[in-house]
Structure formats: C-alpha cells, structure tokens
Amino acid sequence: MLGATMDNNLAAPPSFNDPWSASSDPFPHAQDTFNHAISPDFRDAYVRRWNFNIQQQLGDDWFLQVAYAGKNSHKLNDPREVNMAAWRPGATDRNIQQLRQFLAQYCGSVSSLRADGDSTCNAMKLLLQKRFPMWAEGRTVELRGEFYDLLNRPNLGNPNANVRSPAFGRITRAGDSRVVQVALRYDV
Numbered sequence: 001m002l003g004a005t006m007d008n009n010l011a012a013p014p015s016f017n018d019p020w021s022a023s024s025d026p027f028p029h030a031q032d033t034f035n036h037a038i039s040p041d042f043r044d045a046y047v048r049r050w051n052f053n054i055q056q057q058l059g060d061d062w063f064l065q066v067a068y069a070g071k072n073s074h075k076l077n078d079p080r081e082v083n084m085a086a087w088r089p090g091a092t093d094r095n096i097q098q099l100r101q102f103l104a105q106y107c108g109s110v111s112s113l114r115a116d117g118d119s120t121c122n123a124m125k126l127l128l129q130k131r132f133p134m135w136a137e138g139r140t141v142e143l144r145g146e147f148y149d150l151l152n153r154p155n156l157g158n159p160n161a162n163v164r165s166p167a168f169g170r171i172t173r174a175g176d177s178r179v180v181q182v183a184l185r186y187d188v
Helices: none
Strands: 035-038 046-058 062-081 110-133 140-148 179-187
Antiparallel strands (some): 140 179
C-alpha cells in the first residue's frame, strides 16, 4: 500500500457494555408505540351465504311471502392485546405502562392478529298482504304487515369497559331483535 496506514481503534478485548452510556441513544424507543404480530396460522376469511323465498297467492285478495337469508363466516380477523396492563387498585392512565405484563420498559401495546373469529346470521321475513276492492273501478286499498328478523335473538352490545364506571363489565345496550311494520296503501 502506498503510504497508507491503518489504525485499530477497537478496545481490546471487545466489550458488551452499553456503547451509548456516555452519550444519548441515537435510536430511542418510545414506549407508547403500538407493536403488531400476525399469528403463524393466520388464514383468509371466507363467507357462505344462502337464501330462499316462497310466495303464494291465497284466494283472490291475500298474498303470503316467506323469505329466509343466512350467512356463515369463518376465520374472521380477531385482533387481541397480548401485552395488556394488569388492572389493580391505583391504576391510572399515567402508570399503565408499568403495569404491562411483558417487557414494560420496552414495549407498549402489542396486538396479535389471529384468524379465529366466526359469525352467523339467520334472518326471516314474513309478509302478509290483503287487498280490498273499492267502490270505484280499478281502485283498491292494500293492508300489509311485514315481520322482520323472526329468528333473531337479542343483539347485545359490548360490556362497559370504563373501569371507573359503576356499570363496569355490564352489558347495558341491545339492538332491535325483531321488527314489525304495518302499512296501508290506497291505489288510485
């Protein structure tokens, strides 16, 4: 080599001490970052749907319709918190990081995405209709009753997740389970 020199600036023997102890860490880790993991058995979701519809005229003035629709879903995305903070008296938003189960000094929330969610929906509709002929030529009155979601059970809401609430852990809401609709129509 033409006039080149090499300096060995490594300390001998090599050390596993913190190289940033004398200065600030150039790669700081924020504890409130969200980390994600995907389960090795994660698969794409699939959905099956089916339906049937029966319509029947009864006599001259009555009409009956029964309709059914079903849906079955498997392997739906189901995220889960795997590094949740353990609740105990005195827990607040300020000390939640210290209450985490794993590596609290390095990791915040860790969400694991799994494909093990399922969903089922069964819906039935019943329609009953009666036509009444009127005194004038071509005019009718139609009375119609529709009954939706005959097979449904109550759709419960999520439990109250506010730890400070007296209703913590209780389900306080439910969606409509069945709907009845009545209509009257006059045809001119």
